[in-house]
Amino acid sequence: MNTDSSEHYPIFLGSEIDQADPQQAMFHVLPVPYEKTVSYGGGTRLGPSAILNASWQLEKWDGKCNPCDLGIHTCAAVDCSVAPEQVIENIANATAEIVRNGGIPVVLGGEHTVTYGVLKGLKDAGMEDFGIVQIDAHADLRQAYEGDILSHASVMKRAVDMGIPLYQLGIRAFCEEEMQIREQFGVYYQDADALVPNNITSITLPDDFPENVFFTVDIDGMDPSVFPSTGTPVPGGLGWYQTLQLFESVAKQRRIIGFDVMEFAPIEGFHAYDFAASLLTYKLMGITARSLES
Numbered sequence: 677m678n679t680d681s682s683e684h685y686p687i688f689l690g691s692e693i694d695q696a697d698p699q700q701a702m703f704h705v706l707p708v709p710y711e712k713t714v715s716y717g718g719g720t721r722l723g724p725s726a727i728l729n730a731s732w733q734l735e736k737w738d739g740k741c742n743p744c745d746l747g748i749h750t751c752a753a754v755d756c757s758v759a760p761e762q763v764i765e766n767i768a769n770a771t772a773e774i775v776r777n778g779g780i781p782v783v784l785g786g787e788h789t790v791t792y793g794v795l796k797g798l799k800d801a802g803m804e805d806f807g808i809v810q811i812d813a814h815a816d817l818r819q820a821y822e823g824d825i826l827s828h829a830s831v832m833k834r835a836v837d838m839g840i841p842l843y844q845l846g847i848r849a850f851c852e853e854e855m856q857i858r859e860q861f862g863v864y865y866q867d868a869d870a871l872v873p874n875n876i877t878s879i880t881l882p883d884d885f886p887e888n889v890f891f892t893v894d895i896d897g898m899d900p901s902v903f904p905s906t907g908t909p910v911p912g913g914l915g916w917y918q919t920l921q922l923f924e925s926v927a928k929q930r931r932i933i934g935f936d937v938m939e940f941a942p943i944e945g946f947h948a949y950d951f952a953a954s955l956l957t958y959k960l961m962g963i964t965a966r967s968l969e970s
Contacts, residue, residue: 701747719941771797783936811897878925
């Protein structure tokens with residue numbers, strides 16, 4: 677699907693703060709309303725605008741600090757009206773520019789394919805040694821899905837093909853091919869059937885996991901009781917506080933170089949989920965900000 681020109685992209689937390697200069701902002705919010713390969717429910721292209729609009733209802737104080745004090749710059753939405761390969765390049769170029777400005781990309785999707793463009797942009801900007809921590813219901817490790825290697829169901833396969841170490845959290849829907857790819861590429865994981873019943877809220881990254889980490893959050897990694905607003909919900913997912921605590925446990929061990937919030941598909945008339953997705957984004961900024969100061 678193409679970007680709808682009628683969609684509105686306000687600046688993040690614009691009711692409370694002014695747009696920060698890109699050379700001075702720590703957090704660069706990048707909306708990417710890309711949706712092409714969703715395989716069940718749709719609507720992810722509307723996620724970025726819904727999150728940005730809901731952010732005007734947030735408080736500056738996240739409960740522990742004011743993440744916005746480090747500066748938030750909201751970028752122009754990525755042009756998603758072109759061919760998929762060009763969309764990936766557009767995402768990569770926008771991400772690389774953020775990194776070269778000294779910022780931390782905070783990317784709002786869109787389907788999970790968007791993350792491939794972000795990872796490419798990090799590498800294009802000279803960040804070679806980093807790992808990925810993924811919260812998701814799905815492994816996304818298929819070589820291709822429905823014949824498409826740029827499918828949302830293949831994005832983590834593109835990542836490991838790039839040589840990026842991967843640690844998966846909360847997975848509870850995957851196929852035999854993905855189990856084999858996990859073994860082949862040495863993917864680390866703690867699946868939902870271990871995390872959720874035991875209420876595990878922290879992980880210890882392996883000693884050889886890179887110092888720099890990009891954290892990708894698929895909204896469907898959280899339980900549908902928290903976020904039914906996603907295209908491919910799976911029961912048995914992570915809770916709100918568990919998700920935040922897992923993110924924080926990683927931030928205490930490694931340097932967060934960026935994160936994304938993917939696959940949010942707003943439900944018309946249920947603005948609570950828009951607000952929750954926006955608050956999640958800001959809470960992750962807060963955890964990242966505090967980790968940089970510690």
